[in-house]
Amino acid sequence: MKNIKISRKEHKNEVRLFLEFEYDKELIALTKSLPDAIWSQTNKAWHVPDEPGMMKELFTTFKGKAWLEIPKANESDQKLINQETKAATPALPVLDAGVLKKVENFTLWMRSRRYSESTIKTYTDCIRTFLRYYASKPIEEISNDDLIRFNNKYVLANSYSASFQNQVVNAVKLFFGKIENKVLEIENIHRPKSEHRLPNVLSKEEVRAILEAHNNQKHRVMLSLIYACGLRRSELLHLKPEDVDSKRHMLIIRNAKGRKDRVVPISDKTIELLRQYYKMYKPKTWLFEGQEAGEQYSEHSLQSVLKQALGKTGINKPVTLHWLRHSYATHLLEAGTDLRYIQELLGHKSSKTTEIYTHVTEKSLQKIKSPFDDL
Numbered sequence: 001m002k003n004i005k006i007s008r009k010e011h012k013n014e015v016r017l018f019l020e021f022e023y024d025k026e027l028i029a030l031t032k033s034l035p036d037a038i039w040s041q042t043n044k045a046w047h048v049p050d051e052p053g054m055m056k057e058l059f060t061t062f063k064g065k066a067w068l069e070i071p072k073a074n075e076s077d078q079k080l081i082n083q084e085t086k087a088a089t090p091a092l093p094v095l096d097a098g099v100l101k102k103v104e105n106f107t108l109w110m111r112s113r114r115y116s117e118s119t120i121k122t123y124t125d126c127i128r129t130f131l132r133y134y135a136s137k138p139i140e141e142i143s144n145d146d147l148i149r150f151n152n153k154y155v156l157a158n159s160y161s162a163s164f165q166n167q168v169v170n171a172v173k174l175f176f177g178k179i180e181n182k183v184l185e186i187e188n189i190h191r192p193k194s195e196h197r198l199p200n201v202l203s204k205e206e207v208r209a210i211l212e213a214h215n216n217q218k219h220r221v222m223l224s225l226i227y228a229c230g231l232r233r234s235e236l237l238h239l240k241p242e243d244v245d246s247k248r249h250m251l252i253i254r255n256a257k258g259r260k261d262r263v264v265p266i267s268d269k270t271i272e273l274l275r276q277y278y279k280m281y282k283p284k285t286w287l288f289e290g291q292e293a294g295e296q297y298s299e300h301s302l303q304s305v306l307k308q309a310l311g312k313t314g315i316n317k318p319v320t321l322h323w324l325r326h327s328y329a330t331h332l333l334e335a336g337t338d339l340r341y342i343q344e345l346l347g348h349k350s351s352k353t354t355e356i357y358t359h360v361t362e363k364s365l366q367k368i369k370s371p372f373d374d375l
Contacts, residue, residue, distance in 0.1 A: 002027060002066040006058065008050055011040065013290035014298040016047040017054060021066065029094045030061050033132065035125045050300065060092065092132040099139065103128055106179050114259065118234070126164075126171035129154075144185050147172055198359055199326035206315055207327055213309035221277040222288055222297075222305060225251075226321060229264045230328035230346050232257065233321045237297055239287040241278070246271050253347070262347045329354070333361045 004027065005020040018040070021027055031037050031046045034057060039046055048054055055077060062068060070077050095103070106127060110120045133150055134142055147169065155165045176182045202210070207227055214220045226236055235253050243252040249271065250263045266274075283289050288297040306321055325346070332342050343354040 003069055004062060004066045005069045005071070007070075007072065009043070009047070011043075011047060012292075012298070013295070014300045015050045015304065017050045017058070018043060018045045018047045019058075020045045027062075027066060030065060033094055033128065034058070034061060035121065035128075092129065093135040095128070095132055095135055099131055099135070102139070102179055103131065106175050109178055110174075116257070122167055123171040123174065126168045127175045130168060130172055139180060140182070142176075147184065199330070199356060200317075200319075200323045201330045202317075202319065202323055202327045204331060206313075207324065209313040209315065210306070210309045210319070210324075213312040214305070217277055217280055218288065219305045219309070221273055222302060223309060223324065224273060225270070227324040227328050228270045229253075229266065230325050230332075232325060233299060233302060237286070237288060237299065237302065240285065241283055241287050243287065244271075244274055246275075256347050260347060262344065264345050326357075329357045330361055333357050 002021065002024060007018050007020070008015055009018050010016075011018075019031060028046075031048075034048050035054075037046055037048050048058075058068060103124065107120060107124045110123060115123075130147075130150060131139070133154055134146060137146070150168070151165055154160075155168065173184060176184050211220060211224050211227065214223070222236060225231060225239075226233070229251055231253070235256050238254070239251075243254065244266070245252060246266075249266055249268075251266045252261065252263050254261050256262060281289075285294040286296045289295055290297050290301070303321065306319065310319055329342055329346055332345070333339065339351070339354055339358070342357070343351050346354060348354045
């Protein structure tokens with residue numbers, strides 16, 4: 001069987017999974033079917049994003065076609081290797097040129113309608129997986145029953161999340177409605193019940209430890225600004241120098257989730273931190289840039305910044321960047337800030353989204369006296 005060597009390398013300020021193998025048309029075709037697969041002329045190898053689920057996608061794609069060699073497998077990789085050795089998911093077939101063209105048209109249609117790049121990527125990946133599952137069946141013959149079968153035989157059988165299942169249903173509905181001009185009765189498809197999870201919140205002491213962990217000024221400022229203004233990851237990376245209005249003590253967040261602009265207040269402490277950073281790095285296009293001037297800082301590199309900070313603090317919780325945003329909202333609520341203002345600061349469309357923070361605020365919970373204390 002053919003062999004593919006997989007390694008992690010930093011490429012343009014982003015960690016990617018590089019696939020090295022001898023020239024083979026079938027393996028190249030399979031690699032091209034992977035999300036965001038790019039050929040590197042410098043490294044003479046294909047590479048894909050090192051993101052959650054990608055390693056499993058590699059095993060699924062190349063099952064029965066090639067051995068995957070991972071010389072420096074981490075704990076997560078090794079766990080997956082062990083699982084795949086016992087019972088791997090059969091490889092999905094490659095899409096033919098005609099179907100690939102329709103998927104490309106679907107992507108272009110979403111982009112022309114100004115869907116967010118995140119949504120475009122998610123829906124494109126979902127429809128590509130769905131169509132690969134039914135590669136032997138003409139698209140015009142695909143029905144509601146096929147979507148139900150896919151949910152049971154692929155999504156549930158592989159223990160994929162309820163979120164992924166919903167995304168597939170949304171992507172299939174949009175693709176067939178806009179590209180195939182065929183209406184599937186999506187309303188008859190049983191969607192999974194929504195999970196209602198409480199937001200993960202850090203204490204102020206934990207936040208301080210994370211923000212002070214880095215000596216690198218850029219890294220400290222990026223993490224600090226996420227917490228100081230309750231920013232989403234993409235909102236931070238899309239900031240430009242002119243979005244900082246130091247005279248009015250405002251930060252302008254443009255074209256955020258839901259295609260809305262909003263402003264959040266920034267304190268003198270935050271402004272001073274940004275001034276020091278600006279003098280040191282002098283960003284040109286984006287407020288936070290990669291190694292090359294004018295190049296936007298990558299999402300994966302920002303995640304690495306947080307991961308390194310956690311390693312220095314010794315915090316063992318599975319902290320993500322969004323935890324800092326959750327902590328910002330919760331700490332505001334605990335300080336007595338009106339929930340309506342917090343909704344505006346976070347850019348929530350519905351107040352119900354913001355109300356979830358009332359369930360995790362210490363100020364409210366500590367007022368509750370257990371009946372056990374009266375025994």
